[in-house]
Amino acid sequence: MGLIGDEAGDELRRLEQWLRQDRELGRVTITAQAAPAGEGDMGPVAEALHLLVEPRVVLTAVAASLGTWAGVRRRAVRIRVRSGNKEVEIDASRLQDPDEVAIRIVRVLDGR
Structure with a gap:
């Protein structure tokens, strides 16, 4: 899972914290993947989050948490x-309803 935009690294760290605090996601393994440090960087920048989701039922909880998180973001x-x-x-800047995130993720990834 990744975020796209100018401040994606900061937002990705916020998303990681959000997901780790969600009690329904206790069985999800979350790992941050760092991009190689570029010239002038002070250290590695988070590039993506990898989530190990088993069983598939947990995908719905992850998708719902992402929708809620996206719904409270002030930035696009x-x-x-x-x-x-x-x-x-x-x-997420075009969302009418944060539940759209969960619905689209589950529909595309799980085929429901």
Whole structure:
């Protein structure tokens, strides 16, 4: 899962904290993947979050948490979620309802 935008690294750290605090996601393993440090960088920058979601029922809880998180963002954020060769990208600034995030993620990744 990744975020796209100028402040994606900061927002990704906020998203990681959000997901780790969600009690329904206690069985989800969350790992931050760092991009290689570039010239002039003070250290590695978070590039993506990897979530190990088992069983598939937990995907719905992850998707719902992402929708809630996106709904409370003051900045425009785009979320990209990938599972195997399936991928969905959501522009949270265009959301009418945060539940749209969960619905789209589950529909694309789980085929429901």
